[in-house]
Amino acid sequence: MKFSFKFLEEFLNLKGITPRQLAEKLTLAGLEVSQIERKEGDFIFEVEVTSNRYDLLSIVGIAYEVSALFKKKIKLPKINLRTRPLLNLPLKIEDEGDCPLYTARLIKGVRVGPSPDWLKYRLTNLGINSVNNVVDITNYCMLKWGEPLHAFDFDKIGNIISVRRARKGERLLCIDNKERELRPEVLVIADENKPLALAGVIGGQDSEVSLTTKNILIEAAIFSPLTIRRGRRSLGIESESSYRFERGVNPLNLEKASASACELILKLAGGEFSGYKRAGKKPSAKSFWIKFDIQRLNNFLGTSIKEKQALQILKRLNFNLKEKPPIILVKPPSYRQDIKFFEDLAEEVARIWGYQNIKEALPPIKRSLKEEASFYKFKEKIKDKLVSLGFSEAITFSIISEKENISSYKPLFLENPLRKEENILRPEIFPGLLKVFQYNVYRKERELEFFEIAESFFKIEPGFKEKTKLVIGRHTQNMDNFYYFKAKLEVFLADCGIKEFSLKESSLPAFSNYALIEDWGWVGVLNKEVSRRLDLENVFIAEFDLEELYQKRKQPYFEEIVRFPWVERDISLAKRKELSFREIEDIIKTQAGKFLKEFRVVDIYKGEKIPSGFTGFTLRIFYQHKQRTLSSEEVDKIHFQLREALAQKEGLILR
Amino acid sequence: MQEELQKLKQTAEIDFRKAQTLEELEALKVKFLGRNSFLAQFSKKIPSLEPSLRPQAGRLLNEAKSFITALWQERKEELSLQQNKIDLTFPSYSLRKAKLNPLTLVIREICSIFERIGFEIQEGREIEDEWHNFTALNIPLEHPSRDAFDTFYLKIPSKKYKYLLRSHTSPSQIRLMKKRKPPLAFVVPGRVYRPDNMDASHSFMFHQIEGFAVDKDINFSHLKGALVYFAQNLFSSEVKLRFRPHFFPFTEPSAEVDISCFICKGKGCSVCKKSGWLEILGCGMIHPRVLSSCGISPKRYQGFAFGMGVERIAMLKYRINDIRLFFENDLRFLGQFYEV
Ligand SMILES: [Zn+2]
Numbered sequence: 001m002k003f004s005f006k007f008l009e010e011f012l013n014l015k016g017i018t019p020r021q022l023a024e025k026l027t028l029a030g031l032e033v034s035q036i037e038r039k040e041g042d043f044i045f046e047v048e049v050t051s052n053r054y055d056l057l058s059i060v061g062i063a064y065e066v067s068a069l070f071k072k073k074i075k076l077p078k079i080n081l082r083t084r085p086l087l088n089l090p091l092k093i094e095d096e097g098d099c100p101l102y103t104a105r106l107i108k109g110v111r112v113g114p115s116p117d118w119l120k121y122r123l124t125n126l127g128i129n130s131v132n133n134v135v136d137i138t139n140y141c142m143l144k145w146g147e148p149l150h151a152f153d154f155d156k157i158g159n160i161i162s163v164r165r166a167r168k169g170e171r172l173l174c175i176d177n178k179e180r181e182l183r184p185e186v187l188v189i190a191d192e193n194k195p196l197a198l199a200g201v202i203g204g205q206d207s208e209v210s211l212t213t214k215n216i217l218i219e220a221a222i223f224s225p226l227t228i229r230r231g232r233r234s235l236g237i238e239s240e241s242s243y244r245f246e247r248g249v250n251p252l253n254l255e256k257a258s259a260s261a262c263e264l265i266l267k268l269a270g271g272e273f274s275g276y277k278r279a280g281k282k283p284s285a286k287s288f289w290i291k292f293d294i295q296r297l298n299n300f301l302g303t304s305i306k307e308k309q310a311l312q313i314l315k316r317l318n319f320n321l322k323e324k325p326p327i328i329l330v331k332p333p334s335y336r337q338d339i340k341f342f343e344d345l346a347e348e349v350a351r352i353w354g355y356q357n358i359k360e361a362l363p364p365i366k367r368s369l370k371e372e373a374s375f376y377k378f379k380e381k382i383k384d385k386l387v388s389l390g391f392s393e394a395i396t397f398s399i400i401s402e403k404e405n406i407s408s409y410k411p412l413f414l415e416n417p418l419r420k421e422e423n424i425l426r427p428e429i430f431p432g433l434l435k436v437f438q439y440n441v442y443r444k445e446r447e448l449e450f451f452e453i454a455e456s457f458f459k460i461e462p463g464f465k466e467k468t469k470l471v472i473g474r475h476t477q478n479m480d481n482f483y484y485f486k487a488k489l490e491v492f493l494a495d496c497g498i499k500e501f502s503l504k505e506s507s508l509p510a511f512s513n514y515a516l517i518e519d520w521g522w523v524g525v526l527n528k529e530v531s532r533r534l535d536l537e538n539v540f541i542a543e544f545d546l547e548e549l550y551q552k553r554k555q556p557y558f559e560e561i562v563r564f565p566w567v568e569r570d571i572s573l574a575k576r577k578e579l580s581f582r583e584i585e586d587i588i589k590t591q592a593g594k595f596l597k598e599f600r601v602v603d604i605y606k607g608e609k610i611p612s613g614f615t616g617f618t619l620r621i622f623y624q625h626k627q628r629t630l631s632s633e634e635v636d637k638i639h640f641q642l643r644e645a646l647a648q649k650e651g652l653i654l655r
Numbered sequence: 656m657q658e659e660l661q662k663l664k665q666t667a668e669i670d671f672r673k674a675q676t677l678e679e680l681e682a683l684k685v686k687f688l689g690r691n692s693f694l695a696q697f698s699k700k701i702p703s704l705e706p707s708l709r710p711q712a713g714r715l716l717n718e719a720k721s722f723i724t725a726l727w728q729e730r731k732e733e734l735s736l737q738q739n740k741i742d743l744t745f746p747s748y749s750l751r752k753a754k755l756n757p758l759t760l761v762i763r764e765i766c767s768i769f770e771r772i773g774f775e776i777q778e779g780r781e782i783e784d785e786w787h788n789f790t791a792l793n794i795p796l797e798h799p800s801r802d803a804f805d806t807f808y809l810k811i812p813s814k815k816y817k818y819l820l821r822s823h824t825s826p827s828q829i830r831l832m833k834k835r836k837p838p839l840a841f842v843v844p845g846r847v848y849r850p851d852n853m854d855a856s857h858s859f860m861f862h863q864i865e866g867f868a869v870d871k872d873i874n875f876s877h878l879k880g881a882l883v884y885f886a887q888n889l890f891s892s893e894v895k896l897r898f899r900p901h902f903f904p905f906t907e908p909s910a911e912v913d914i915s916c917f918i919c920k921g922k923g924c925s926v927c928k929k930s931g932w933l934e935i936l937g938c939g940m941i942h943p944r945v946l947s948s949c950g951i952s953p954k955r956y957q958g959f960a961f962g963m964g965v966e967r968i969a970m971l972k973y974r975i976n977d978i979r980l981f982f983e984n985d986l987r988f989l990g991q992f993y994e995v
Binding site for chain 1: 753754755756758759763766772773774775776777778780781782797799802803804807808809810811812818820835838840844846848850851852859860868870872873874875876877878879880881883884897898899900901902907908909910911930940942943957959981982983984985986987989
């Protein structure tokens with residue numbers, strides 16, 4: 001909102017106060033001045049009015065604030081609140097929830113013309129165009145009192161005024177020269193036939209005050225902030241008027257604004273006051289007596305303000321005081337409807353006293369003896385483990401397109417997506433990594449390793465589930481890097497205390513290989529076709545239920561290091577592609593039993609000597625006994641039995 | 656003869672020095688110490704000398720021999736050392752370190768600062784209901800933040816409260832206050848969502864850190880102290896804080912906090928829009944209605960709360976000019992950050 005130094009001077013003597021000083025003090029008292037601009041010999045202040053202080057959406061309101069801050073007397077004009085004679089015009093309010101109060105004043109025989117210069121500057125300095133004397137006066141009074149007014153050409157409206165919701169199909173040509181199609185969420189001022197104005201937002205062109213207008217009707221009303229906001233948002237417009245109605249107007253200023261506008265019109269445009277009418281509730285302002293307690297205040301703020309000082313501040317803010325020692329009661333002025341609790345009083349005292357004058361101290365925090373385990377800390381450790389393995393951390397959006405969802409889970413839909421195509425919460429988080437791969441591949445980076453920890457969301461019957469998941473992914477030009485990726489997964493899981501886990505082949509659309517890791521994860525290779533469509537090459541993904549890994553966490557215990565030497569023996573094999581290595585592993589484990597330390601693939605080859613459909617490789621078996629040194633005869637015997645067993649396996653050739 | 660040997664020693668010294676490779680040196684060794692060398696010739700001549708001169712000649716010969724051998728040895732060591740040397744200025748192999756997202760770095764740093772003064776770190780869920788996200792926080796039904804323009808609602812059937820994506824981390828404050836009894840002191844980091852169109856300073860998903868403390872004697876001066884400690888540890892000990900009275904439905908009194916612009920040192924620049932101040936967070940004393948709705952008596956307990964946008968702070972700290980960079984995960988972006 002804007003106000004100007006000169007406008008303020010209509011109510012206060014600001015001698016000796018510079019615009020900078022004024023801005024500084026207002027800012028530190030809660031009315032943030034974001035800009036000061038020099039214009040036509042005046043200073044224009046741009047301020048951010050907080051939503052609780054609609055009293056500051058008027059020059060009078062700001063004047064009250066300045067008077068409290070600078071200890072200056074405020075002088076308000078005397079207004080003749082004329083309500084006679086009674087205007088003979090039916091006023092109908094369809095729903096007092098939308099419009100609790102509506103008033104109209106009629107002036108006959110005005111001469112519409114240009115405004116005097118002082119009035120023009122008041123408006124143009126604050127960014128409002130000058131139209132004609134009558135319209136300018138309504139705007140001037142709005143700026144002054146915070147109550148938006150509207151003037152109708154009385155001869156252009158029918159026999160009644162009604163405040164109602166727009167009907168389907170109704171249209172209105174507004175004064176900004178745009179015709180709008182109205183919807184039922186829009187509140188209108190109408191006569192018996194048609195809408196005349198969008199209530200509290202903008203007037204209609206047909207009934208606007210023009211140079212030929214003779215008789216005018218001044219509207220002053222209270223509209224529901226919510227109704228105004230929903231209505232104008234649905235039409236995508238905003239005005240000085242709607243800005244104030246949305247935040248609230250002080251009902252006590254309504255009559256002042258309307259009557260003072262009439263007085264000024266009579267003065268500047270002539271005419272004769274010809275009637276007043278009101279519909280709806282009489283304005284009332286509830287104010288409460290609140291118990292004031294200086295000790296409680298100081299304990300709350302951490303200050304040592306004296307009672308006298310605090311009460312003086314409240315007096316300057318126009319609070320009423322009732323002192324019945326030891327009890328002190330205070331009541332806020334009627335324009336401060338935001339003050340209801342003791343804590344509100346504390347804020348008033350604190351902000352005028354100055355937040356900058358409250359000393360800083362570290363909080364005396366008592367931590368409880370029993371602390372909950374922290375999932376946050378666990379996640380941070382997981383991140384460090386993965387970074388040390390070469391994976392960078394991605395952060396991607398949890399809202400994705402339904403089309404991107406490759407998952408067996410049912411997703412949750414947004415009711416109001418920002419863009420139509422981004423309409424679900426992702427049930428699995430890996431689609432985010434695919435985008436990260438794509439983004440970097442387009443920038444000529446092809447060897448990529450990333451992870452992300454994020455929430456996943458999916459439907460269950462009934463309701464929904466939110467789960468923290470971890471996705472680890474690799475993009476590479478070389479398919480063989482899968483085993484390198486797998487090795488990192490194994491190292492990572494071992495580092496989380498999971499040394500053994502089983503892979504169970506399964507399937508998922510978009511993956512050429514897909515296997516479940518126990519019941520808390522999966523690993524897969526993205527289908528070539530899907531990869532190509534995304535301009536990607538080989539993509540390996542593993543996703544884990546991080547909450548399960550958290551449950552499985554355990555501290556390591558020392559295991560005795562076997563001091564006896566081990567013996568290595570190699571076997572060269574070729575396996576049919578369809579034969580799962582798992583079956584070879586089973587044979588090794590059964591045959592070698594307690595003598596097995598470990599085994600490794602030391603070589604893979606695809607030479608001419610390998611029959612087609614087979615993969616050749618060399619296995620190195622490490623034999624070791626925990627309590628003694630093995631003799632070579634012993635090892636030879638076990639190894640021979642193992643070879644025999646492998647030779648009998650269907651789909652396996654010993655070379 | 657003595658002169659001849661003296662000359663030989665000098666020649667050998669000069670020649671050895673000239674040798675640049677071990678091969679050259681080996682050839683010189685043959686020349687000076689080999690079978691056809693001057694020394695070998697000389698030693699053959701000794702028996703033909705007068706007997707009285709022989710011992711003297713033998714001594715001279717041995718001395719020259721060991722002198723030249725020592726020279727050769729020395730040069731050989733020098734050359735082999737030289738040949739094993741590598742060029743340390745030669746370009747390295749390119750290697751890329753895996754990185755954490757800078758948002759993680761900033762969240763960690765902020766949380767650990769608060770942890771040092773007694774706060775505990777906990778997290779909440781991202782799907783919330785209207786009660787926890789608004790009602791319990793004293794946000795009235797007609798408040799604009801409840802509009803579909805400002806909050807993502809979810810299509811989840813429910814009897815009581817509508818489900819939504821939390822629009823701030825404050826519902827976690829409600830959940831922790833309901834679950835645990837005072838004294839309480841927590842910081843809660845996490846993702847939040849608001850339907851804002853993406854541009855350089857807006858994102859529909861971003862991160863916040865909520866913090867709060869509740870006890871019998873936690874007051875506004877403690878709020879100030881905690882935040883000064885935080886800002887000076889995160890930015891620099893030079894940084895000054897400005898508390899401006901503000902309004903939030905869930906705190907009273909409320910404040911917005913600015914830090915003195917560390918880029919222009921308060922003189923005014925484009926980052927601080929010439930004001931010398933940078934807004935970093937909102938805070939206040941927890942509203943009595945919020946305490947009551949969590950079953951904490953506002954007559955016995957009081958406390959403060961604050962909330963900050965992580966992206967904004969990370970952008971200020973690292974001088975990043977576009978919020979979208981955090982979510983693009985460009986390696987050239989991620990590669991720039993590290994823990995100090
Ligand atoms: Zn600056």
